[in-house]
Amino acid sequence: MNEGVEWAVHSCLNLAWLGERAVPAARLAAFYELPAAYLNKQLQALARADILTSVSGPRGGFRLARPPEKVTLMDVVVAIDGDEPAFRCTEIRQRGGSGGGDADAYRKPCAIDAAMRKAELAWRRELAGQTVADVMTTVEHTNPGVPDKVRRWFDDTR
Amino acid sequence: MNEGVEWAVHSCLNLAWLGERAVPAARLAAFYELPAAYLNKQLQALARADILTSVSGPRGGFRLARPPEKVTLMDVVVAIDGDEPAFRCTEIRQRGGSGGGDADAYRKPCAIDAAMRKAELAWRRELAGQTVADVMTTVEHTNPGVPDKVRRWFDDTR
DNA sequence: GTTTCTCTACTCGGATAATGCATGTCCGAGTTTTTGAGG
DNA sequence: CCTCAAAAACTCGGACATGCATTATCCGAGTAGAGAAAC
Numbered sequence: 001m002n003e004g005v006e007w008a009v010h011s012c013l014n015l016a017w018l019g020e021r022a023v024p025a026a027r028l029a030a031f032y033e034l035p036a037a038y039l040n041k042q043l044q045a046l047a048r049a050d051i052l053t054s055v056s057g058p059r060g061g062f063r064l065a066r067p068p069e070k071v072t073l074m075d076v077v078v079a080i081d082g083d084e085p086a087f088r089c090t091e092i093r094q095r096g097g098s099g100g101g102d103a104d105a106y107r108k109p110c111a112i113d114a115a116m117r118k119a120e121l122a123w124r125r126e127l128a129g130q131t132v133a134d135v136m137t138t139v140e141h142t143n144p145g146v147p148d149k150v151r152r153w154f155d156d157t158r
Numbered sequence: 159m160n161e162g163v164e165w166a167v168h169s170c171l172n173l174a175w176l177g178e179r180a181v182p183a184a185r186l187a188a189f190y191e192l193p194a195a196y197l198n199k200q201l202q203a204l205a206r207a208d209i210l211t212s213v214s215g216p217r218g219g220f221r222l223a224r225p226p227e228k229v230t231l232m233d234v235v236v237a238i239d240g241d242e243p244a245f246r247c248t249e250i251r252q253r254g255g256s257g258g259g260d261a262d263a264y265r266k267p268c269a270i271d272a273a274m275r276k277a278e279l280a281w282r283r284e285l286a287g288q289t290v291a292d293v294m295t296t297v298e299h300t301n302p303g304v305p306d307k308v309r310r311w312f313d314d315t316r
Numbered sequence: 317g318t319t320t321c322t323c324t325a326c327t328c329g330g331a332t333a334a335t336g337c338a339t340g341t342c343c344g345a346g347t348t349t350t351t352g353a354g355g
Numbered sequence: 356c357c358t359c360a361a362a363a364a365c366t367c368g369g370a371c372a373t374g375c376a377t378t379a380t381c382c383g384a385g386t387a388g389a390g391a392a393a394c
Contacts, residue, residue, distance in 0.1 A: 001244040001245050001246075002338070002339095003246070003248070003338085003339085004338090004339090005245065006245070006246075006247065006248060006250060006270065007250065009270050010250060010251065010270065013270075022366095024365085024366065024367090025366085025367080026366090030254065030255070031254050031255045032250045032251070032253050032254045032255075033253045033254035034250065034254075035339090035340060035341080037340070037341055037342075038339070038340055038341080040366095040367075040368085041339095041340090041368090041369090043367090044367075044368065044369085047367090047368095054366085054367060054368090055347090055348095055366080055367085056345090056346055056347050056348080056365085056366050056367050056368090057346070057347035057348040057349080057364090057365065057366055057367085058347080058348050058349055058350090058364065058365045058366070059348070059349080059365085059366090060347080060348080060365075060366045060367070061366075061367090062367090073273060073274070073277070086159040086244070087159050087163065087164070088159075088161075088164075089164065090161070090164060092164060092165065092168060092190045092192065093168065093190070095190050095191045096188065096189050096190045096191040096192075097188070097189045097190075097311045105301050105303075108300045108301065111293050111296040111297045111300065112164065112167050112168065112171075112293055114296070115231060115285075115288045115292075115293055115296075116231070116285075118284060118288070119231070119281050119282075119284035119285045119288070120281065122280045122281055122283070122284040123277050123278065123280055123281035123284075124277075125280070126276060126277035126280045126281075127273075127274075127277045130273045130276070130277070134273075135269050135270060135273055138269040138272070138273075139269045142266045142269065143263055143266065145263075153255045160377075160378095161377085161378085162377090162378090180327095182326085182327065182328090183327085183328080184327085193378085193379060193380080195379070195380055195381070196378070196379055196380080198327095198328075198329085199329090199330090199378095199379090201328090202328075202329065202330085205328090205329095212327085212328060212329090213327080213328085213386090213387090214326085214327050214328050214329090214384090214385060214386050214387080215325090215326060215327055215328085215385070215386035215387040215388080216324095216325065216326045216327075216386080216387050216388055216389090217326085217327090217387070217388075218326075218327045218328070218386080218387075219327070219328085220328090
């Protein structure tokens with residue numbers, strides 16, 4: 001999976017803690033010492049997926065497009081990694097020695113593809129059940145000082 | 159995900175239908191018109207994982223190391239793609255502005271990593287619950303002629 | 317006819333190139349703020 | 356002091372290089388089997 005997914009989710013959490021104001025990509029990148037231009041690329045993808053809204057010019061940046069309860073981890077993963085399944089069936093059963101005879105026997109879906117899709121659906125369901133707000137709650141429970149720490153850092157280096 | 163996974167599972171099904179005898183990689187590749195040397199590489203990985211046993215020399219090839227009820231799709235995927243998780247947490251929360259203060263605050267696992275791991279565990283559980291024998295049964299139900307067709311093709315082009 | 321030895325042909329196995337995608341970087345379009353002059 | 360305009364600085368946005376993993380390939384080590392010769 002794309003490494004940018006990790007950066008994107010972390011950035012979403014930070015943006016949620018910072019509230020309404022827009023934060024530039026360079027600032028978000030500096031917080032984790034990440035390559036700024038590349039993180040910008042990922043945030044652009046989140047904006048295209050309507051997870052963030054982007055504001056140009058001075059005092060611009062990115063902000064959450066909707067409350068964190070409405071942003072699932074599935075949304076973020078799809079925005080960064082794309083919605084294509086990890087296992088892509090290329091229908092090799094139709095090629096070579098087995099492919100000649102029954103043309104309509106392949107109307108039924110490939111059983112291997114079905115099994116893989118079933119597993120991937122379970123993965124997607126699990127990701128769709130976890131929102132950014134849920135992750136925020138977990139962090140606030142295990143590390144209560146983090147939200148204030150984030151706010152203070154982004155205020156001090158304004 | 160690695161495309162070789164698809165080839166590997168199909169080959170496992172065919173080997174199961176063909177019974178005990180060893181089948182060369184070149185023959186299995188010809189059945190789907192796949193690059194022979196590359197499929198050989200994948201089958202080697204399956205052999206290293208004790209899913210197949212390899213036999214050298216004339217009348218050699220690959221055969222299933224154990225009955226198909228004992229081979230899960232998870233085994234095959236791990237053998238080809240490796241057992242590393244799709245989402246790899248690089249602990250960026252410890253870098254940059256947030257990393258300075260509490261060294262032991264990071265004893266607790268990263269919440270994002272936990273959420274991703276939970277989804278991936280569901281995926282793995284689903285794959286581990288499906289065996290090669292299950293997929294065979296599905297195919298025999300939707301396409302009853304396939305097993306005989308496979309056996310005939312591999313016998314004719316001996 | 318049986319046994320044994322040699323030779324051949326076939327298969328896996330790992331080492332070796334080529335390609336595609338993820339990673340990383342850069343500069344231009346657009347917009348807001350600022351700032352300065354003029355009224 | 357207020358208004359207005361122009362310029363400047365800052366931000367996103369997409370186009371442009373680079374590195375590495377997947378894809379693909381090849382040749383050598385080893386082995387089973389066929390075949391011929393000797394008994």
